[in-house]
Amino acid sequence: MALPSSPPLLADDDDSDLPSAPSLLSLPTDSYHRKRQHSDYDSLSSDPLFSDTTEDDEVQDAERPRRKKLVRGRWWEVGKRSAHDFRRRMAKKESLRNADSGVFMGSDASEGSVDSILSSQQRLQELAVEDDVVEENAPVQAVLDAEAYAARIIQMCLDSGKEAIDLSSLALNHLSEATLRPLHQLIKSSFTTFTHPPSEDEFSPLTPSITLILSTNQLTSLPAELFNLSNLTCLSLRSNHLTHLPAAIARLTRLTEFNIAGNGIRYLPWELLDLIHCKGDHRQITARPNPLLQPTDLSGPSPLPRPNYTPAGSEDLSRFADTRETVEKMRVRYREEGCLNLRGELELRLKLGRMLRIQYLQDASRAGTELKLCREELIYLASSSIRYFGVDGTPLRRTHGFPPDTDNWPATMDPTAHAPTSPSTPNRTPSLFELALRSLQGTHNLTDFLHASPTTTATVYGFSPPLATAIHAAATNTAANHGNENCSTCSMHFIVARAEWVEYWFHGFPSQQELSGESVLPFLRRYKMGVSREEPPHVHKRHASGERITLSSPTTELLPA
């Protein structure tokens, strides 16, 4: 009776349920799983029951060497992609086979097997569809990768307290606000070695002097956050695809080195003049090579007979001679000789500017005031003709003469020649249009109900195209972005500019006698108020830029009345 060899029956034991649980679960999946394996096996077998053309193609393709050329992308994705292709081809084959006969597949299984075939097929197709989606997203992924990489570099610099952030040659074509934002938290590492106690001179402020190198990328616009990084001292944007520079660049007041060479920039913002005009501290600003505007053709020799003329006896200029009179005399003489073209006029102005500068310096040294000077001179040369705009930003009609060159902004003797005779608002109060737009900007989140482009907004809401453009400008200028532009004469904010013109300034060394294209910088100025012929905008120039004008260039005096 007693059977010691057999284990005791544990039918009443609860533990007996445990081993059975997996088998119960595995039962429904079993056939499915087997089917999967089976189908996999079929597809892998080199010799199918039914002649399968795709399989043959595949073999042939594999034998051909030029098949390799079709593989694009990064090497670590190639393997993945070939797996995707394989799975897709399998799915295709599966459907083909299913269309041919169900008998072959259903030979060894019960009724459930048909379902399992179908489900496995569906699963395969799903997989194939998933793979397709992934492949479509691949380029987007690549863009994110470049930026994610940039973000990682920034994070690494942040962790190690490194002040030089090198994001060059990453093929970045977009830089988002969020990527740059962590740089606000950058703290300079105090001292790196812990082998000795910190000496006296190792105690320095932890405020960093950030060096941000974004050169050799494909940036077309700059994130607004960049201009909030007030600790930026060196910024390189060399070799990008920028076409204009936002005025917000003037907010980076600690900048000592700034490079925008090798972009598509045609003119600089007026605000950059504040940076270029260094008060003692040297700033290195590289603006060339860029397709910058030229006031006039500056190639070839100077038309003036004595280009090397330096104001001889400049020491006593301040004592008795009136510089302006001298230059006026020279001007008259040159005009009689017939060699005073626009370029000659520019050279005369440069001469006058230099003489006035010397005079000013002499006066200052006599008075005993201490002056901070930079090595380069900054002298106003000329303006282009002023372009006027209506309240909603549409260009106003020219009253007389030909319309000025819309693209090249050539320098002219009479910038106000094309002023409209009947100005729409001849006073300094902002237009109602501007006021309403500003209020709209302040109270509503405009981006929520605007469409992608001004033209679609115009058609959807029935706005006129200039109105839609103005609202779009208001939406993009919000505080989160660069903010509204400042009027370059009264430093008040505006959305719709009413006038704009380009000013040409000489920026070079005093030793440079002749005016050349390399030493002239164009600055775009935008003006906010309604303008009239009686009161051209540059009358306010002096109070706007204050000390700079009186020091290095007598702008208002040089302009024609």
Added chain:
Amino acid sequence: MAASSDYVTLISSDEFSFIVQRSSACISPAVKRMLDPSNGFLEAKTNTVRFDNINGMVLEKVCEYFYYSEKNENARDVTDLDFPTEMCLELLMAADYLDI
């Protein structure tokens, strides 16, 4: 009515009429053109301008702006005209129409 009185009447779409100084109203180039006798519009004869697309509330603000603008013509640091936020868009469109 006289051909060129000192005051003109602006009538809104909901029949509110505002009598304002001619010089102020002519800040708007559009109104100025309408009231110019040489252009021969009916408005110039009757000294009355009807705006079918501007309602009374907005037109009142527009008239306020006319006076505000004339008063602050040469003043510096003028405080901005204040208006209710719900009126912004309508004012914007009216300003676009009147070119002010």
